Amino acid sequence: MFLNNYSKLQKRESLLIILLLVLSFLGRIPVILSLGDIEIENEWTILLNNLLNHSTLASTRFGEFLLPNLWMPPLYAYYLYFFTFFNFEYQNFILLILFSQSVLASISVLIFYKINKFFFSNKISYYSSLIFSFFPLFIYASGQISSISLTIFLSMFFYYYFFKVKKYKKKIHIFFLGFVAGLLILVSREFTAIVVLTSLYLFLFCKISYKKITLILLITIITISPYLVRNYLIFDKFIIHAGFGYNLWKGNNPKSKVQGFETADKNLKYNIDKIPKDKFYRINENKIYMNEAINNIKNDPKRYLVLYIKKVTSFFFIDSESSYPNYYNPIHYIPILVLAFTSLIGIFLSNKKSSDFNYLLLIFSFQSFQYFPDIKFI
Helix, strand or coil: CHHHHHHHHHHHHHHHHHHHHHHHHHCCHHHHHHHCCCCCCHHHHHHHHHHHHHCCCEEEEECCEEEECCCCCCHHHHHHHHHHHHCCCHHHHHHHHHHHHHHHHHHHHHHHHHHHCCCCCHHHHHHHHHHHHCCHHHHHHCCCCCCHHHHHHHHHHHHHHHHHHHHHCCHHHHHHHHHHHHHHHCCCCCHHHHHHHHHHHHHHHCCCCHHHHHHHHHHHHHHHHHHHHHHHHHHCCCCCCCCHHHHHHHHCCCCCCCCCCCCCCHHHHHHHHCCCCCCCHHHHHHHHHHHHHHHHHHHCHHHHHHHHHHHHHHHHCCCCCCCCCCCCCHHHHHHHHHHHHHHHHHHHHCCCCCHHHHHHHHHHHHHHHHCCCCCCCC
């Protein structure tokens, strides 16, 4: 009798999972067809064209010299490159990418459901996953040629395997946590710090042995090692990204608002123009932006402290001074405000003694106080 009931519950859950996947995928098709990107733009088209035409990951050209990429995390460029092997017509190639991102988004919803089950019943997990699946920005992201869908996909796996490692401490879970962590570092800059924070948390608060923590970090390093070795051979140093100084300056210059400002003044342009056009260009450029941002903050700390508070507030809620097109479309800002207020209520009502909750709060706080993603709006 017990086995029979258990089998029925398993079948019911399997049907719900299939329904969740199907709804998530089908719900993105109208958005892709009506609002989706129709071409690859900006830095992604430069990286992809150089991979196709010169077999090198380069973001800038100085005459005949192709500057090796250190600016953009590389994984999404290779993701785009993978689909060129199908030899589709250009528009079909774009659709293939967008539909593949819809598949990634649908799988992300499934993993989100599994993460929810660490905390809630099947029913609550299912409905929260539906809400996640149809959150407007998440749906819209599938129609963009951007790394957002890939980042969310890998992030869901990362947090899922975090809880697996914490609960079961199995080597297979440790392997996948380290592997996914490496992929995330190659697709999103801030995940280097998140991997370090996660490892410290597992060691200090979850009593995971230092040997297992070392194994996680070792697998992470092995995963990113091809790109690390490539950069060492080119730049004579182990480096993954060289854009932190620019990002800091973008958010901390005299014309910056919450969303940043990207046009350099004459003095800054002059200093950048003097940089030798060699393979160390990005590294030296990054130093100039870094020094400029630090000087700006030192010269007017009050302004940048107020701006920083506005950034954090905007991350939690909305940016009251945004100039992004269609930012104030109610389809965008109403769900964000609802999510913001319900999340705050959830934080106050949650079990503060739960190590799972404390970890999620740590990561959420870290991302809130340092990460302000750019995104196009409906």
